[in-house]
Amino acid sequence: MDLNAYLKERRAQVDKALDTYLPGEDVLPISLHKAMRYSTFAAGKRIRPILMMAACEAVGGTVDKVMPAACAMEMIHTYSLIHDDLPAMDDDDFRRGRPTCHKVYGDALAILAGDALLTEAFILLSRLGEDGGVSLEAARRVSADIARCAGSMGMVGGQVVDMDSEGKEIDLATLEYIHTRKTGALILASVQSGAVLGGASSEQVDNLGRYAKAAGLAFQVADDILDIVGDQELLGKDVGSDQERGKATYPALLGLDAARDRAKELRDVALESLSGFDERAEPLRSIAHYIVDRSF
């Protein structure tokens, strides 16, 4: 399949839906909605919403059922980036090649724009079962899964341990603890929510969960590799910024070659988890390749 064309089409769908769901720049308070939109429409890859749609399709569901949840996921991802970039946190001036939210709107409004995006995600999720297209129980379960994966034992927890580990020697177990939460948790929630909303069996949800865990970790290993060997344009942030900051990375811990082997191994686990799925899982397979192969 032509993954680039697929990703491009899906990205356009997500962008269009995000534009519909987010309050307009003419809605009060204007500065807040501008800041929320500035970061949301900062050329993101939309990988989480696309994974949710692809998981839904893989089990025979239709994509429009997951769009509110897919956009909610992207809003949660965006809020986490805004807060991560703050001076009190990673203090990054650029993100996806553009000045970060707080550089443009100031720290206070960036904090509030993040807060509002997280809240907006739950506004969207609470509307999931509204029109009967999705069962209320599936909607409830998806909201619960996404909230748990975004919370103190998921994404936020991973961020805290990541922060605590900066400049320290950490072992592989701690590094994986960080990544399975900081980035892995939302990817897991995306894939499993897409499956649930698509009407998956519990066995399918489990297999797609295994796919998501492996692909999510592979994504992070590949990102660490790209931080060393990639170019700034592809990465959207400064090359070598993790190293500069004394962050533990897979290449730092394992060496570059072993990190690449680990990425390939995880890709293969992801692919193997899809063995019981038919050609409708082809996008998920291509994405597993794409995630890892970009780091070669």
Place this chain on the structure above:
Amino acid sequence: MDLNAYLKERRAQVDKALDTYLPGEDVLPISLHKAMRYSTFAAGKRIRPILMMAACEAVGGTVDKVMPAACAMEMIHTYSLIHDDLPAMDDDDFRRGRPTCHKVYGDALAILAGDALLTEAFILLSRLGEDGGVSLEAARRVSADIARCAGSMGMVGGQVVDMDSEGKEIDLATLEYIHTRKTGALILASVQSGAVLGGASSEQVDNLGRYAKAAGLAFQVADDILDIVGDQELLGKDVGSDQERGKATYPALLGLDAARDRAKELRDVALESLSGFDERAEPLRSIAHYIVDRSF
């Protein structure tokens, strides 16, 4: 009725439930859960959860049905205080008589503790319909109402306009815009959610909504008055801090006497909204008196 005894009993119930719902201090990441608990158990009045319970009782519901939503509301309130107190925002060192979260745990962890508390609220809300005690549709509606009231057109929006207005001359309409959102929105959501979960008719929900709007605004007017005439212990923050900061307040805009008249007028609207309710609405009536009368 003995309102003090009622509030004390309810507060103890809320504190106990919050302790159950929040991850323990022994759960990883420990620093995060400590920070979340530090701010949650900072001697709050629990006025929002108590209003939710009282509204539920006023329509004949039982209190245990609302406890998860009541605690979710308190978590949202607590997150908003943590973020408001940050150096990038109000830069407050004390809250409820104790050092603020960022003074104890640092700015980064305070940001993340706020994020995690907001997310934890939605974890709790997503569990509302789980055990069948509450219908899935009521649970969905309550989650939607609370999220909307907490979001960019509710509490966060009010905070943004409040921030934009600092040091500027603003009119009464802007001041009310701020307060109906910054504090009013969560109070409205608390009361209406309690009513919905208690099985209220739509007329009852409307009347209780009117009560909440009036009582919520009265609460703010009284707070503004207390900032001038109150003592620090009662207020839990520095007396005169609004004035110092050049914040618009009711007494500054209307004069102290007219502000007191406005508070009384709002209290009476709140009481009048409850005229169709029996003695089970007595706690709501007493609370309306308490909110306003403390500022005399």
